[in-house]
Amino acid sequence: MNDSSTVTRILRLTRLNQVIDFFPVLVALLLALVVASILLVALNANPFDAFSSMLQGAFGTENATAETLVKATPILFVAIGITVAFRGGMINIGGEGQMIMGAIAGTTVALIFGEGNGFITITLAMIVGFIAGALYGGLAGFLKAYFDVNEILSTIMLNQIAVQMMNFLLNGVLLDPADAGINHIPKTARIAEVAQLPRLFIPIGEPAIFERTRLHYGLLIAIVLAVIIYIFLWRTAMGYRIRAVGENERASRYAGINVKRQMIFSMLLAGGFAGLAGVVQVLGLQYRLQTDGSPIGFTGNAGFNGIVAALFGGLNPIGAIPASAFFGGLLVGAQKMQRDLGVPASLITAVNGLIVVFVVSSEIFIRRRAKRRVSVESSEDNLKKTVEVKE
Amino acid sequence: MIDQIFTASVFASAIRLATPYIFAAIGETFTQRSGVLNLGVDGIMLMGGFMGFYVVHLAEKAEVLASPIGLLLGVLVALLVGALMGLAMAFISVTLQAKQGISGIGVYLFGLGFSELLFQQLIGTPQSVEGFQRIAFPFNLNQVPVIGEIFFNHNLLVYLAFALVPIAAYVLNKTTFGLMIRAVGQNPEAADAMGINVAQVRYATVIIGGMLAGLAGASLTIAVGKVFQQNVTAGIGFIAVALVYFGGWRPYHVMMGALLFSFVNALQLQIKVIGLNVPSEFATMAPYVITIIALAFASKRQEQPTALTKPFERGE
Numbered sequence: 085m086n087d088s089s090t091v092t093r094i095l096r097l098t099r100l101n102q103v104i105d106f107f108p109v110l111v112a113l114l115l116a117l118v119v120a121s122i123l124l125v126a127l128n129a130n131p132f133d134a135f136s137s138m139l140q141g142a143f144g145t146e147n148a149t150a151e152t153l154v155k156a157t158p159i160l161f162v163a164i165g166i167t168v169a170f171r172g173g174m175i176n177i178g179g180e181g182q183m184i185m186g187a188i189a190g191t192t193v194a195l196i197f198g199e200g201n202g203f204i205t206i207t208l209a210m211i212v213g214f215i216a217g218a219l220y221g222g223l224a225g226f227l228k229a230y231f232d233v234n235e236i237l238s239t240i241m242l243n244q245i246a247v248q249m250m251n252f253l254l255n256g257v258l259l260d261p262a263d264a265g266i267n268h269i270p271k272t273a274r275i276a277e278v279a280q281l282p283r284l285f286i287p288i289g290e291p292a293i294f295e296r297t298r299l300h301y302g303l304l305i306a307i308v309l310a311v312i313i314y315i316f317l318w319r320t321a322m323g324y325r326i327r328a329v330g331e332n333e334r335a336s337r338y339a340g341i342n343v344k345r346q347m348i349f350s351m352l353l354a355g356g357f358a359g360l361a362g363v364v365q366v367l368g369l370q371y372r373l374q375t376d377g378s379p380i381g382f383t384g385n386a387g388f389n390g391i392v393a394a395l396f397g398g399l400n401p402i403g404a405i406p407a408s409a410f411f412g413g414l415l416v417g418a419q420k421m422q423r424d425l426g427v428p429a430s431l432i433t434a435v436n437g438l439i440v441v442f443v444v445s446s447e448i449f450i451r452r453r454a455k456r457r458v459s460v461e462s463s464e465d466n467l468k469k470t471v472e473v474k475e
Numbered sequence: 476m477i478d479q480i481f482t483a484s485v486f487a488s489a490i491r492l493a494t495p496y497i498f499a500a501i502g503e504t505f506t507q508r509s510g511v512l513n514l515g516v517d518g519i520m521l522m523g524g525f526m527g528f529y530v531v532h533l534a535e536k537a538e539v540l541a542s543p544i545g546l547l548l549g550v551l552v553a554l555l556v557g558a559l560m561g562l563a564m565a566f567i568s569v570t571l572q573a574k575q576g577i578s579g580i581g582v583y584l585f586g587l588g589f590s591e592l593l594f595q596q597l598i599g600t601p602q603s604v605e606g607f608q609r610i611a612f613p614f615n616l617n618q619v620p621v622i623g624e625i626f627f628n629h630n631l632l633v634y635l636a637f638a639l640v641p642i643a644a645y646v647l648n649k650t651t652f653g654l655m656i657r658a659v660g661q662n663p664e665a666a667d668a669m670g671i672n673v674a675q676v677r678y679a680t681v682i683i684g685g686m687l688a689g690l691a692g693a694s695l696t697i698a699v700g701k702v703f704q705q706n707v708t709a710g711i712g713f714i715a716v717a718l719v720y721f722g723g724w725r726p727y728h729v730m731m732g733a734l735l736f737s738f739v740n741a742l743q744l745q746i747k748v749i750g751l752n753v754p755s756e757f758a759t760m761a762p763y764v765i766t767i768i769a770l771a772f773a774s775k776r777q778e779q780p781t782a783l784t785k786p787f788e789r790g791e
Contacts, residue, residue: 123589127596175576231771236514236576237717238770241763244710252756388584395577428595430705433588437518440581444573 108446109398116438120431129427141420142413150297154369155384156412158183158361160306162390163397163404164313165221165357170399171317172350173330178224178239179358179387180380181246182217186359187382188250189216191366191373192258194275202278209279210363217359218352220246225351229344235351243387247379254375271374281368300368306408309357310401317401326350361386385433389415392436395443411436480745483624488741489734490637491629494699495520495691495708496733497636499715500722501643502687504729507719508647509680510660510782511568514579516688517712518586519560523689525590527553528696528703529597531604546607546697550632553693554686560586561685565678572786583712591705601704606697607632632690632698639687643726656680660780663787673787688712714766721769724780732769739765 121131142152162179169176190213197205224242227233254270263269281301286293317323328336329346337343362383366373375381393411397403414436418429499516506513527549534545564582567573607630619627647653658666659676667673695711696703714736722729743758 123592127592177580227767227771233767233770234576234717234720236580237713237720238767240710240713241717241767244763245760248756248760252754255756256754391577391580392584428592430588430591430595434585434592435588437581437583437585437588440584441567441573441578444578444581445567445571447573448571 108449109396109443112439112442112446113396115442116435119438120435123431123434124427127427127431129425134421134425134427137421137424138414138417140417142417146294147297148416150294150299152409152412152416153303154298154300154412155415156408157300157302157306157368158365158383158386159389159393159411160303160310160404160408161361161364162358162386163393163408164306164310164401165354165361166391166394167397167399167401167404168313168317168326168357169221169350169354170394171330172326172346173333174225174228174347174350174354175236176221176224176239176351176354176358177236177388177391178221178242178355179361179390180383180385181239181243181387182220182355182358183362183365183383183387184246184250185220185362186213186217186356187362187366187373188253188258189213189359190363191272191275194279194367195273198276198279200278202280205276205279206281206367209367210360213359213363214356215359217362218356221355221358222348222352224355225348228351229347244379250373250375250382251377254373258373260372269374270377272372274372275367279367280371281364298369302364302368305364307405309360310405313401358387358390361390384415389436392440395440480742480749482745483621485741485745486625486738487628488744489738490625491633491699492737492740493730493733494633494636495695495711496715496718496737497640497730498687498691498694499712500718500729500733501639501726502684502691503716503719504643504722504724504726505647505656505680505687506684507783508660508724508780509656509677510663510780510785510787511565511677511681512575512579512716512784513561513564513568513582513681513684513688514576514713514716515560515564515582515586516579516684516691516716517708517710518583518590519557519564519685519688520692520695520708520712521586521590521706522560522692523553523557524692524696524707525593525703526556527689527693528604529593531606531697532598532602535604542605549697550690550693553689555689557686557689557692558682559685560689561682562678564685565681568681569674569677569786575784575786587706594703594705598703601702603702604697606630606701610634630698632694636694637730640726640730647726652679657780659787660782663782663785667787677787688715691715714762717766717770721766721773723773736762736765 117135124131124134141148143149162183165182166176166179190209193209193212194205197208220242221239224233224235224238227238228235251270254272255268258272259268260271260273262273263271283295283297284299284301284304285295285297317327325336325341325346326349328339328341329343329350333343336346365382365386373382389411390408393407394404396410397405397407414432415429418432421427422429499520503513503516530552531545531549534548535542560582564579567578567582568575609628609630612627645653647656655666655671655676658669658671659673663673666676691711692708696707700707715733718729718732718736721732739762743761746753746758747755
């Protein structure tokens with residue numbers, strides 16, 4: 085019995101093994117921070133000042149924390165969807181477009197049924213938004229399953245198409261009638277008050293925590309859905325099939341799983357959650373669908389940030405919750421850093437890219453550890469068998 | 476009205492606009508033929524585009540460096556930046572064997588953010604440069620009606636891009652290096668058994684792809700577009716990757732795909748200019764819709780490198 089197998093045994097017993105699997109993600113973050121610091125120094129900024137300014141901006145005050153969570157909400161919705169997609173082996177970059185489609189559909193519903201029962205309107209809008217996003221994602225899944233179209237490329241194209249679609253509708257059919265004119269802002273009418281998601285606050289103190297902030301129920305819905313999806317992926321047969329296709333497409337096919345159907349299904353779910361992100365943004369925060377003409381005018385890049393958050397959360401919906409909060413903090417904090425130190429917020433986009441690269445690059449180390457674990461365990465079993473036979 | 480849409484200038488624009496696509500797509504063809512998918516092309520284009528632009532911008536402001544030297548420096552810097560990012564991408568994809576699709580997106584995000592960051596710090600507001608000018612052909616070929624405008628009215632980089640296509644085809648199909656690339660892309664195990672260093676070949680192709688992507692970005696900012704702004708590429712790099720699929724991994728077909736695409740682009744610009752009653756958003760949408768359709772019906776099954784996106788480790 086050599087030393088490494090004893091250590092492995094202890095690690096296994098104390099479950100530290102699984103915790104250590106998160107180390108690469110943390111190391112990736114550390115590396116990204118180091119590179120970011122180097123960049124900051126090159127920009128004549130003090131990294132400590134920059135980071136503390138970001139921290140202040142993200143969590144320094146009650147309002148700041150609320151804004152961080154507000155930013156985190158759509159990111160979390162998208163991240164949940166991306167997690168499902170990635171686990172199913174589908175790389176969904178279409179969060180932006182799916183979010184837009186969901187928002188268009190959901191806002192339309194909310195505007196049409198505005199004056200009726202609020203609860204029904206909200207639920208209906210969310211369902212329709214989910215379906216719209218799901219169909220948009222499912223389209224990419226279908227193209228992959230039956231036409232072998234690389235889903236990264238198709239979803240990127242679909243993103244651009246969705247932006248144009250939104251611009252077209254917001255400047256035309258969906259334009260707020262009260263604002264139609266030459267110099268109008270592309271936005272819809274405001275949705276009725278009953279259709280708006282209520283504000284979310286913690287009922288402690290007077291005034292209650294978060295009561296006078298923009299924090300809304302969308303966050304709670306997202307967290308609940310994250311838990312549900314976790315249970316779905318790891319405790320149901322459907323979730324198992326999704327993960328099986330993601331891990332080993334060939335083996336799944338031999339095992340009788342309809343791979344094409346799973347591909348489309350994963351993308352349907354992923355698109356649906358991104359669509360929800362869009363609806364919830366409208367119902368809970370802006371109360372209308374509005375853009376500034378730029379591709380991220382409505383989404384605020386939540387589609388891309390959701391991908392990074394999903395990776396950073398270890399492709400686990402529960403992990404996506406703190407990861408999204410972290411990214412919300414990054415975005416909000418970066419704005420303060422830009423105000424305080426003049427460092428452009430685009431640094432965050434670059435750092436996001438670094439995080440993605442580092443996290444994905446660390447997979448090789450996890451795989452090597454897993455291989456070693458398997459070979460050590462199996463050699464132990466072989467040893468035991470030999471001993472038994474001899475006796 | 477047809478003659479208003481299909482003017483000579485539209486065809487000329489199509490040729491000119493195809494330049495960045497051709498550079499990037501030919502580079503990516505090399506990369507993918509060896510079995511590596513580099514989705515960070517757009518990010519590399521942005522970085523190469525910015526650095527080339529910045530050098531030319533400085534040179535023109537200083538008026539010290541004679542214009543051709545400034546342009547040459549700009550191109551060299553873009554190539555260097557592209558090579559560096561290609562090297563990083565090669566390390567990530569070949570040595571670390573990271574999942575190639577998503578690592579490319581990471582490189583893209585990095586290039587997007589960093590180029591914008593540098594732009595805001597070093598330049599600030601959108602500017603334009605003189606950049607590459609039209610070449611004056613002998614015998615007044617520029618003035619020849621129709622043909623002259625379409626074919627003889629471009630700058631050096633445009634002609635370079637089109638010249639690259641037969642060179643790429645020759646290298647891929649008629650040289651030993653090209654043979655090694657193709658072998659590594661189709662069957663890395665067999666190539667390895669024959670003594671080809673798979674990792675080395677892939678490093679080479681990814682770096683070549685990076686250099687050409689950097690050059691593509693520079694062609695956009697100092698030759699074809701002559702301006703830099705945030706996200707100046709607007710996804711051209713991704714379309715270039717799609718073009719490789721569409722062109723069946725063959726340089727001439729990739730070039731045809733690029734021409735088709737930029738022709739649609741030039742058309743939709745012309746339609747906007749003459750104010751046809753087509754909503755501008757649909758015109759803008761058209762190239763992306765076409766790309767998806769092209770991807771769906773691409774004749775790729777014959778030539779798709781079998782090992783595309785699959786990392787190779789000896790002894791597996």
